[in-house]
Amino acid sequence: MPAPVGALPRPRGEAAPSGRIAIVSASVGAGHDGAAAELARRLTADGYTVDRHDLLDLLPARLGRAVQEGYHRMLVRAPWAYQRIYAGTERAGGGGPAAQALLRSAEDRVLRALAPGTGAVVSTYPGASRVLGELRLSGRLTVPVLTYLTDFSVHPLWVAGGVDVHLAAHDVPAAQARGAGARDVRVCGPVADPRFRPCGREERDRARARFGLPPHSPLALLVAGSWGVGPVRKVALEVRDCGAAVPIVVCGRNEALAERLRADGIEHAYGWVDDMPGLMHASDVLIQNAGGLTSLEAFAAGLPVASYRCIPGHGLTNAAALDEAGVAVWIRDRGDLKAVLHDLIDGPLGPRQRETGLALFAGSPAEGPAAEIGRVHRSGLPQPSPRPSPRPAVRRRPASRRLTTTVAVGCAVWACAVGTGIATAYDGPGLARAISHGLDLDDHAPQHGPRPEGDHE
Structure with missing residues (x-):
């Protein structure tokens, strides 16, 4: 009889390894x-069957979308709070009990998936690494777990006990x-869609014509992630005005x-762009504010990159790491x-x-x-040593009490959203004010901490 859907993978040695690999990310x-x-x-091209999962879909009580929205609102409305929380947990080496409780609630769902x-x-997401690492340490997950570090800077939350292998794009994030x-930790280079590649002048000219861009002017491509956050208007106007x-x-x-x-007179302003490789081919330089995947795509396209007016938290630490590595x-x-x-x-810098x-x-x-993942998959790895004492069982609250207070929910949502665990850098009334403001639950700005310079669309 076939195994039921969601059954645990067999321990190493019970059967020949299959060609199936799961990837857990977060939107x-x-x-x-x-x-x-x-x-x-890449793994599919190598002959593997790949299952992809979104951690936000595996959180209970439909909290995943709230996590996404809470993180978005915080970056837009309270970036100063994100910076202070990010820096505080970086010094502390990780998150606290609120985030741990939220992520623990996803463990069974991840296993069933x-x-x-x-x-x-x-x-490819810190929260997923925390969940999978806990499952590995407890012995409930018996196959290797790898974390692919998507950023050049590595917050301590990226490094979860129980994860067998961390894959880094460069020596800087590896260190x-x-x-x-x-x-x-294994340095194995970055990943980018193969459409991002260098181009010649003729292809550049065709790309400019396709987008209706000036054929002979120097062009600076400004990116601000899929959400368009940060002082984007300020940067666009400063680039235009500097000439x-x-x-x-x-x-x-x-x-x-x-x-x-466009109302400000910035003629070439786009929303979502499907042909980002073409837009990079048309440009002379990329200006970024977060240091994520778009920067790697620009490197693959042979486009020089500058970090400028970066968003708080990972935007600033990525800018520093990219600068240290000499790539931006x-x-x-x-x-x-x-x-x-x-x-x-x-x-000569370009x-x-x-x-x-x-x-x-x-x-x-x-x-x-991808090749390194395949090697780990084929070889398997020994089970990590379990913790000296088991974690006490967590009592499950009745459904009617799961969302009892705005602050408790906000803490959990915020904790997971900003990288799985950093809401506990604050305590007391300051935390409540920060959460309520970040989730747009009151009309009053907190009285502690200055806002960073710039507008926040």
Whole structure:
């Protein structure tokens, strides 16, 4: 009789390993899902059956969409709070009980989602790594777990006990992961859709004509993630006014921002763009504010990258890590904007960064992250040592009491949304004020902490 759907994978040695791999991501922005999609494409091409899961869909009580919306609102309305929370938990080395409780509630659902015969599980999101690592430590998950680090900076929340292997795109994030306690860290390069590749002048000219862009002007492509967050208007106007390049702005799903930019006189402002490779081929430089997947895609396309007016938290730490790795210059002062853009477009800095970025993708497919996942899948790994004492059972509240207070729910939602666990950096009334403001539950701005400079669409 066939095994029931959701049955646990067999322990190593009970049967020959299957060709099935699961990838667990989260639709928090687009970067985690984008990395998962490219890993799935490569693994499928290598002959594996790949199942993809969204952690937000596996949270109980339909909290996943609330997590997504809460994180979005916080980045838009209270970026100052995200910065303070991110930095506080970075110093503390991780999150607290609120996040742990929320993620623990997803463990059974994640196990049930894994198809029978799954031979390895890959995470592209910190929360998923925490859930899978706990399952691995407890012995309930008996196959290897790998984390693919999507960012160049590694918050301690990325490094979960029980995860067997961490895959890094570069030595900089690899060193940060080891510093956060990861045991087995392997540098195997980044992933990007193969459509992102260098192009010649003729292809660049065709791309400009296709988008209706100026054929001869220097073009600076401004990106702000799938949600279009951060001081995007300020950056677009500063680029235009400095005269170094014509700004081309991609606002993701923030159509309201695109309309405001067009009203400001920024002629080339787009919402969601399906042909991002073509838009990169048309451009001379990319200006980014978060350091996620789009930066890696630009490196693969041979486009010089600058970090400028980055969003708080991971935006700032990614800018620092990219600068340390030499793949993207970090413009910290507005007064340097024009000179750096000129250097990237017409000076020696641009070719140097183009070469450094392309070098990330110089390895053969056999050396890449998908191939490394395949090797771990085929070889298997021993079960990690369990904790000295088992975790006490968690009493399940009645359904009517699960969402008893706004602050408790907000804490859990916020904790998971910003990287699984960072809401507990605050306590007391300050936390309640921050949560209620970040989730738009009151009309009053908190009285502690200045807002960062810039507008927040």
